[in-house]
Amino acid sequence: MQPMGEEEHRFTEADLEPSPEERSAARRMLVERAATTAGVLAAGVWAGGLVALGFCAAPFVFRMTPAPFSGDAMGAAFARFDQIALGSAVVLLGAEVVRTWAARRHGRTVTARVRRFAAMLLAAMAAYMGLILTPRINDLHRAGAQRGQGAMGAELEQLHQRAEKVSQMELLLLTAAVALHVFTLGARRPEDEEEDEVSAPLPPGPRGEP
Numbered sequence: 001m002q003p004m005g006e007e008e009h010r011f012t013e014a015d016l017e018p019s020p021e022e023r024s025a026a027r028r029m030l031v032e033r034a035a036t037t038a039g040v041l042a043a044g045v046w047a048g049g050l051v052a053l054g055f056c057a058a059p060f061v062f063r064m065t066p067a068p069f070s071g072d073a074m075g076a077a078f079a080r081f082d083q084i085a086l087g088s089a090v091v092l093l094g095a096e097v098v099r100t101w102a103a104r105r106h107g108r109t110v111t112a113r114v115r116r117f118a119a120m121l122l123a124a125m126a127a128y129m130g131l132i133l134t135p136r137i138n139d140l141h142r143a144g145a146q147r148g149q150g151a152m153g154a155e156l157e158q159l160h161q162r163a164e165k166v167s168q169m170e171l172l173l174l175t176a177a178v179a180l181h182v183f184t185l186g187a188r189r190p191e192d193e194e195e196d197e198v199s200a201p202l203p204p205g206p207r208g209e210p
Contacts, residue, residue: 028102028103028104029102031098031101031102032098032099032102032103032185033185034098035094035095035098035099035102036095036099036181036182036185038091038094038095039091039092039095039096039099039119039177039181040178040181040182041091042087042088042089042091042092042095043088043092043174043177043178043181044178045084045088046084046085046088046089046122046126046170046174047170047171047174047175047178049081049084049085050167050170050171050174051171053074053077053078053081054164054167057074057077058074061073061074062074067146068141068144068146071141072141072142075134075137075138075141076138078134078137079130079134079135079138082126082129082130082134083130085126085129085130085170086126086127086130088126089119089122089123089126089127090123092119092122092123092177093119093120093123095119095181096115096116096119099112099184100112100116103184109184111180111183111184112180112184114180115177115180115181115184118173118176118177118180119177121173122170122173122174122177125166125169125170125173126170128166129163129166129167129170133159133162133163133166134163136159137156137159137160137163140152140155140156140159141156147160
């Protein structure tokens, strides 16, 4: 017999439904996966463009096309690509904001912080390349400067070398960013939604005693 005052619990379909905490964890996981996908795609587009332009097209264009046509052509190509890089940087930063919100306490790890720092450093490099280096290089090309000839040519050579170094650093950081995005993506659990709750002491009684 059932003790008085206790009702028999009957198993229903409602018992199979996820709890509010489980639904919240699933939504956050979905949002984090979407942000991770956007960040990885942005980094992939950026890195692919660097390889295609800086390491494949540029050496052959400058070698096989006479000046000033080679400089004008590659200058226009890099100016267009800088816009893509800046857009990719914005997507990367946006992905970090979304992932930080969705991850909650899991976003406070060392690897997550390194990933966010890499995204900010990449954005700074994209701005430096697109707003300072490339416009100055194109101005020198339009002024008739040739690498290694005269004062303007010396400046042009220096800027080209600096742009190559920045591009190499960007490629390394982009590879690291993709790896960090993948390795820091974990499953959200219902208990993660209770991160702000403070553990209180157990009430007095048999259950509160060791």
